[in-house]
Amino acid sequence: xxxxxxxxxxxxxxxxxxxxxxxxxEVTNFRSLLWYKQEKKAPTFLFMLTSSGIEKKSGxxxxxLDKKELFSILNITATQTGDSAxxxxxxxxxxxxxxxxxxxxxxxxxx
Amino acid sequence: EPEVTQTxxxxxxxxxxxxxxxxxxxxxxLYFYWYRQILGQKVEFLVSFYNNEISEKSExxxxxxxxxxxxxxxxxxxxxxxxxEDSAMYFCASISGYYGYTFGSGTRLTVV
Numbered sequence: 001x002x003x004x005x006x007x008x009x010x011x012x013x014x015x016x017x018x019x020x021x022x023x024x025x026e027v028t029n030f031r032s033l034l035w036y037k038q039e040k041k042a043p044t045f046l047f048m049l050t051s052s053g054i055e056k057k058s059g060x061x062x063x064x065l066d067k068k069e070l071f072s073i074l075n076i077t078a079t080q081t082g083d084s085a086x087x088x089x090x091x092x093x094x095x096x097x098x099x100x101x102x103x104x105x106x107x108x109x110x111x
Numbered sequence: 112e113p114e115v116t117q118t119x120x121x122x123x124x125x126x127x128x129x130x131x132x133x134x135x136x137x138x139x140x141l142y143f144y145w146y147r148q149i150l151g152q153k154v155e156f157l158v159s160f161y162n163n164e165i166s167e168k169s170e171x172x173x174x175x176x177x178x179x180x181x182x183x184x185x186x187x188x189x190x191x192x193x194x195x196e197d198s199a200m201y202f203c204a205s206i207s208g209y210y211g212y213t214f215g216s217g218t219r220l221t222v223v
Contacts, residue, residue: 034212042202042214043154088154097142097206098167101154 002027006089006102014110017079021105023089024071033072034099035063036088043088046074079109113137117203117215124193124222132188132218134203140213142206143186145178147171147199148217154202160186193222 003026013019025033032050036043047056049065049072056063060079065072076083086106090099116135124130136143145157158168160178175197177189186205190197203215 036214041200042216044214045212090154098144098156098159098169099146099154099212100156103153 002091002093002100004089004091004100004102006087006105008105009103010106010108012108012110013079015079015081017109018075018077019079019107021074021076021087021089021107022071023074023102025089025091025100026070027091027093027100029094030067031092031094033065034090034092035072035074036090038086038088038104046087076107079107081109081111083107084109113213115203115205115213115215117201117218119218120216121219122221124220126195126222127192129189129191130193130220132190132201132203132220134186134188134215135184136186136203136205137207137213138184140205140207142166143180144204144206144212145188146202146204146214148202149196149199157188190220193220195222198222 005024007022032048034048035046037046047063052065052067060077063074086104088104089102092099118133143160146154148154156169158172158178159166175191179187198221200217200219202217204212206212
């Protein structure tokens with residue numbers, strides 16, 4: 001059975017801190033790994049990773065994939081209160097484009 | 112930026128009633144999906160739809176559920192005879208080819 005495991009499940013940090021969110025997976029026929037930010041409602045797309053070792057960056061957020069060790073990390077530097085959200089990791093396998101989500105990491109950034 | 116639109120945003124229904132959740136995917140997208148998220152749990156895949164037919168479905172998507180694309184724009188999820196455990200946020204999503212999904216803002220279904 002395919003699995004996506006995120007850690008930690010929740011995290012509280014102060015503004016300005018750097019955080020690292022983890023996602024490990026076991027899927028057959030891996031295609032891609034995606035990160036999403038979920039605030040009140042719909043998940044919003046952050047990154048899609050398909051190749052090992054290539055860092056994707058967007059502002060203060062970055063992510064990298066290790067296909068040998070089957071994990072990905074999402075880094076957020078200089079955190080702001082607006083970064084408070086649930087961060088979702090999802091894996092897409094070649095069996096279709098359906099996404100298998102982890103339970104998410106709930107991040108709270110305090111002023 | 113193109114959006115996936117879902118209506119209604121919140122629906123309350125009595126147990127045993129049928130509900131239809133509606134979605135307007137992004138116009139040039141080819142693949143359409145329904146996911147659900149029970150409160151406090153992870154987002155779960157229900158069904159994917161391509162070329163006017165179901166291409167993949169999960170174990171959750173049993174005979175109680177059906178999907179349709181009744182015209183060129185709408186994509187619907189019907190739940191027959193709703194149960195209490197169907198209470199969840201239902202997300203529609205669409206993609207064009209291989210690239211990242213766009214999710215709608217969701218319909219919160221409450222079965223009482």
